[in-house]
Amino acid sequence: MNKNNKMRLVCIGNGMAGMRALEELLKIAPDLYDITVFGAEPHPNYNRILLSPVLAGEQTLKEIVLNDLGWYQSNNITLHLGKKITAIDRVKRVVRAEDGTVAEYDRLLLATGSNPILLPIPGMKLPGVLTYRDIADTEGMIAASSQYKNAVVIGGGLLGLEAANGLKLRGMNVTVIHLADWLMERQLDRTASQLLQASLEKKGLQFRLSAQTEELVAGESGRVAAVRLKGGETIAAELVVVAVGIRPNTELAEKAGLHCSRGVVVSDTMQTYDPRIYAVGECANHRGIAYGLVAPLFDMAKVCANHLALYGIGRYTGSLTSTKLKVTGIDLFSAGNFLGDDGSEDITLSDPIGGVYKRLVIKDDKLIGSVLYGDTVDGAYYFKLLREGRKVSDIRDKLMFGESNLGDAGHQGQNKAAAMSDDMEVCGCNGVCKGTIVKAIKEKGLFTLDDVRKQTKASSSCGSCTGLVEQILMFTAGGDYSASPKVKPICGCTDHTHAEVRQAIRDHELLTIPAVMKFLEWRTPNGCASCRPAINYYLLSTWPHRAKDDPQSRYINERAHANIQKDSTYSVIPRMWGGVTTADELRRIANVVDKYKIPTVKVTGGQRIDLLGVKKEDLPAVWRDLDMPSGHAYAKALRTVKTCVGSEWCRFGVQDSTKMGQDLERGLWRMYAPHKVKLAVSGCPRNCAESGIKDVGVIGVDSGWEIYVAGNGGIKTEVAQFLVKVKTAGEVMEYSSAFLQLYREEGWYLERTVHYINRVGLDYVKQRILDDEANRKALYERLQFALKDEPDPWADRVAGADRAQFEPIKPVAATAGVTA
Amino acid sequence: MNAWLKVCALEDIPQLGSRVVQREGQSDVAIFRTSEDTVFALEDKCPHKGGALSQGIVCGNKVACPLHNWNIALETGCAIAPDEGSTKTWPVKIEDGFVLLALPVAAHA
Numbered sequence A: 001m002n003k004n005n006k007m008r009l010v011c012i013g014n015g016m017a018g019m020r021a022l023e024e025l026l027k028i029a030p031d032l033y034d035i036t037v038f039g040a041e042p043h044p045n046y047n048r049i050l051l052s053p054v055l056a057g058e059q060t061l062k063e064i065v066l067n068d069l070g071w072y073q074s075n076n077i078t079l080h081l082g083k084k085i086t087a088i089d090r091v092k093r094v095v096r097a098e099d100g101t102v103a104e105y106d107r108l109l110l111a112t113g114s115n116p117i118l119l120p121i122p123g124m125k126l127p128g129v130l131t132y133r134d135i136a137d138t139e140g141m142i143a144a145s146s147q148y149k150n151a152v153v154i155g156g157g158l159l160g161l162e163a164a165n166g167l168k169l170r171g172m173n174v175t176v177i178h179l180a181d182w183l184m185e186r187q188l189d190r191t192a193s194q195l196l197q198a199s200l201e202k203k204g205l206q207f208r209l210s211a212q213t214e215e216l217v218a219g220e221s222g223r224v225a226a227v228r229l230k231g232g233e234t235i236a237a238e239l240v241v242v243a244v245g246i247r248p249n250t251e252l253a254e255k256a257g258l259h260c261s262r263g264v265v266v267s268d269t270m271q272t273y274d275p276r277i278y279a280v281g282e283c284a285n286h287r288g289i290a291y292g293l294v295a296p297l298f299d300m301a302k303v304c305a306n307h308l309a310l311y312g313i314g315r316y317t318g319s320l321t322s323t324k325l326k327v328t329g330i331d332l333f334s335a336g337n338f339l340g341d342d343g344s345e346d347i348t349l350s351d352p353i354g355g356v357y358k359r360l361v362i363k364d365d366k367l368i369g370s371v372l373y374g375d376t377v378d379g380a381y382y383f384k385l386l387r388e389g390r391k392v393s394d395i396r397d398k399l400m401f402g403e404s405n406l407g408d409a410g411h412q413g414q415n416k417a418a419a420m421s422d423d424m425e426v427c428g429c430n431g432v433c434k435g436t437i438v439k440a441i442k443e444k445g446l447f448t449l450d451d452v453r454k455q456t457k458a459s460s461s462c463g464s465c466t467g468l469v470e471q472i473l474m475f476t477a478g479g480d481y482s483a484s485p486k487v488k489p490i491c492g493c494t495d496h497t498h499a500e501v502r503q504a505i506r507d508h509e510l511l512t513i514p515a516v517m518k519f520l521e522w523r524t525p526n527g528c529a530s531c532r533p534a535i536n537y538y539l540l541s542t543w544p545h546r547a548k549d550d551p552q553s554r555y556i557n558e559r560a561h562a563n564i565q566k567d568s569t570y571s572v573i574p575r576m577w578g579g580v581t582t583a584d585e586l587r588r589i590a591n592v593v594d595k596y597k598i599p600t601v602k603v604t605g606g607q608r609i610d611l612l613g614v615k616k617e618d619l620p621a622v623w624r625d626l627d628m629p630s631g632h633a634y635a636k637a638l639r640t641v642k643t644c645v646g647s648e649w650c651r652f653g654v655q656d657s658t659k660m661g662q663d664l665e666r667g668l669w670r671m672y673a674p675h676k677v678k679l680a681v682s683g684c685p686r687n688c689a690e691s692g693i694k695d696v697g698v699i700g701v702d703s704g705w706e707i708y709v710a711g712n713g714g715i716k717t718e719v720a721q722f723l724v725k726v727k728t729a730g731e732v733m734e735y736s737s738a739f740l741q742l743y744r745e746e747g748w749y750l751e752r753t754v755h756y757i758n759r760v761g762l763d764y765v766k767q768r769i770l771d772d773e774a775n776r777k778a779l780y781e782r783l784q785f786a787l788k789d790e791p792d793p794w795a796d797r798v799a800g801a802d803r804a805q806f807e808p809i810k811p812v813a814a815t816a817g818v819t820a
Numbered sequence B: 001m002n003a004w005l006k007v008c009a010l011e012d013i014p015q016l017g018s019r020v021v022q023r024e025g026q027s028d029v030a031i032f033r034t035s036e037d038t039v040f041a042l043e044d045k046c047p048h049k050g051g052a053l054s055q056g057i058v059c060g061n062k063v064a065c066p067l068h069n070w071n072i073a074l075e076t077g078c079a080i081a082p083d084e085g086s087t088k089t090w091p092v093k094i095e096d097g098f099v100l101l102a103l104p105v106a107a108h109a
């Protein structure tokens, strides 16, 4: 402890991992520690991976600073720049720098990164021989390029190629020497690599593959002048960049007696063998892996910060990584096991003339790896499939053509973020242009999709532009950082997932929101606008008639039982069973419109009538005068059951779809669900009620009814999948109810049926509903039980329930006392 | 000069909820009550596009606007970063179980 009773945290290494961990820590426990940072480099924390764009002349050093000196100051961090720590005394808990500076610690964070590997050949120490790791190296290369003509880069991996590209752009003759027989063999298969080599050759780079360097030869001035290969060839070079790999920088840790083995060995809590000492980033070895990319260190930093903050929640369980080469004009992406192995299959697309090559590696019905060259739009999508381990059998035939071919409407269909100009709109919901996003990423140092959503609102509403935003992130910040952990917490208030919260509510009979938050150790006093509605739904759907609804945890529409509009008036959509109405209902609607001066009357896309612009205080009276049931157009609940005229009138109709639809609607209305639920019934396969894009779609055929599930007509059009064919109307009711109850019990809040089925698989749903009759009946019964006595919310409010929210308070006479 | 106006009993506002005070010819005031029974008074108008904050979800000392989910600090009326902007606040207090709101007297003369 120090004088002001704070613990002392010392961080060794002022790089990306260390500072990210501190940022995360300051977010959740800003006052817990007195923090001291030692950095061997004389610069504040910068984005190392953007050194390549700096070398290529596309960005400046100033632009890649992540945290300027002001950041350290405003967070009271003592910063020692240009001071390398040379010793850790674990007994006295003090670290010592080269220049004698010492600092005591209660917790120590090692974030020393890695060192470039040097070659055991003569001449490595000559002037003009550099590695590629930091600003000093980059400045050295830039300086050399203005004085000298010939450069050799040893190593044809990611770093080597980016260095070679930068030096070429700065006007040098560049030859890349590579030991393996194809470039980037750790990230690419041979075919993709050959395409890459061809495009780099077009840019003017030269290559020597399967070549081994034997010696760096000095010239008269003492500076390096040539590289001699095994076999005798000599290549002129006044600049040699060695980029043959990295090795975790563990020198200091080893000297201090910490267990190291290709990295400082850490546990899932990022602790080293000395529990006071943590390690994050490239210097750490977690479960046998020392990562050499940025994405993992974000996850590590989060976990580490959580434990440093004494919350003790969260484990780091490893990361899947993907690679992208930052050479402008070359699109390349690889992830996972892209070479495949025994038992894996490939789907490939190869267009050598067009310069496009794609390979998807599939094993056990899952995508396990992918290489994309020339067209990487779907990289983020494949990476997501890979991370989630989603079964792909149902989308296999379309997989190669990417996400946009799985049925995307509602979006202008831009698919190449790089080709967009700054003023083009990326997010149609929030009107965010590409330039705004790029600016925010650069100025605020954003890395993750979540950051971009928060700062710019792009992709934060309907989400259909997520892929584009991810692409913009990739080439602006220089990598794919969106590798969020596989399990996603409900929101920032907790580390628990939807599944865990549901489970806890069921297993421990939790009945109120405060009970859930207490039991699961919520971090915020009463949650947020994301988690509270979710928990409220889980409680009600798990314990019908037992858990009590909490109106304050419902979004305003469900609290007011009407949809809020942009001017804070409301819309009222009464139920019209199956889209059928009467003269009497229409007369009442007309009278209400006149009496309450309702500005707009509109026929909705759901076969009923919307009254728009109603004042909140008028709502109960409007409902009373309408004397029609609530249409729940405002709720995560059963919305409409669309019908066509069917056999009663239509010359093609084979079933009475109108009656079927009305029966379904009467049977299911007042049913709350994870998201809204829409049904449709058509009287013949011409399908005029559009049953193919509904959560449950029913189509009458001569011999009975076909039931389709998990269609969606909104943001992303998804065609419903065939579930079963049945004979009677009673069966339609039973099977549809069972499916919807399964979704009610297992769907995550705000997950529509299509997303639910994508997660669990149609086979699973068939198993639970078709193959298991007892279970189907039980599901049906449980839904009946939940709906029993569920009131019509409008009728309740007409009768006086919950009146206060509709009654504004009028100013009251002043009481005694006058304030200044 | 401001005068304390009697608004309603504390019980008339739900915890984590709000009530709207209407003023003749002037904008509405939203009175919020937190889970700790602290009360706040803000102009019922989101600094973003004028959404009625009274209709939002209250969490801690913040309210999430119902229209586009900006978070507004109840104490200061300021939008929580990264959003920017602020809405007016008025002094408010609880006395003998009643909520008192300080508004300019002229408006009610």
Ligand code: SRM
Pocket (backbone or CB within 6 Å): A563, A564, A565, A571, A573, A602, A603, A604, A605, A606, A607, A608, A610, A633, A639, A640, A642, A676, A678, A693, A694, A711, A712, A713, A714, A715, A716, A752
């Ligand atoms: C009124 C209506 C438009 C119209 O004038 O026709 C409408 C209006 C709204 N829709 Fe819709 N949708 C309406 C039919 C639809 C349909 C068509 C249908 O139901 O047959 C769809 C596509 C079908 C589907 O849902 O699969 C549709 C897909 C959406 C979506 C995207 C849902 C998705 O999962 O992709 C949203 C956004 C959301 O729910 O998050 C949405 C959201 C909204 C909201 C609630 C936006 C909002 O939060 O304020 C609008 C409310 C306006 C209001 O206050 O009344 N609306 N919306 C339609 C009401 C139907 C009804 O009678 O209840």
Ligand SMILES: Cc1cc2nc3c(=O)[nH]c(=O)nc-3n(C[C@H](O)[C@H](O)[C@H](O)COP(=O)(O)OP(=O)(O)OC[C@H]3O[C@@H](n4cnc5c(N)ncnc54)[C@H](O)[C@@H]3O)c2cc1C
Pocket (backbone or CB within 6 Å): A012, A013, A014, A015, A016, A017, A018, A038, A039, A040, A041, A048, A049, A050, A051, A052, A083, A084, A085, A086, A111, A112, A113, A114, A132, A133, A134, A159, A249, A252, A280, A281, A282, A283, A291, A292, A293, A294, A295, A297, A324, A326, A478, A479
């Ligand atoms: C040119 C280049 C391009 C890259 N491109 C990509 C890419 O496209 N995508 C990607 O994901 N990753 C890329 N990387 C890798 C990425 O930069 C690293 O994974 C990341 O920087 C690791 O962070 P770190 O904090 O562990 O290490 P670093 O960022 O290296 O930070 C470690 C810091 O600790 C300091 N230090 C070390 N020892 C001491 C000591 N004893 N005392 C004081 N300070 C010390 C070092 O000086 C250094 O500043 C690239 C790297 C380079 C060099």
Ligand code: SF4
Pocket (backbone or CB within 6 Å): none
């Ligand atoms: S009604 Fe639906 S499509 Fe029309 S603006 Fe509103 S959300 Fe968008």
Ligand code: FES
Pocket (backbone or CB within 6 Å): B046, B047, B048, B049, B050, B051, B065, B066, B067, B068, B069, B070
């Ligand atoms: S009006 Fe409040 S967030 Fe837009």
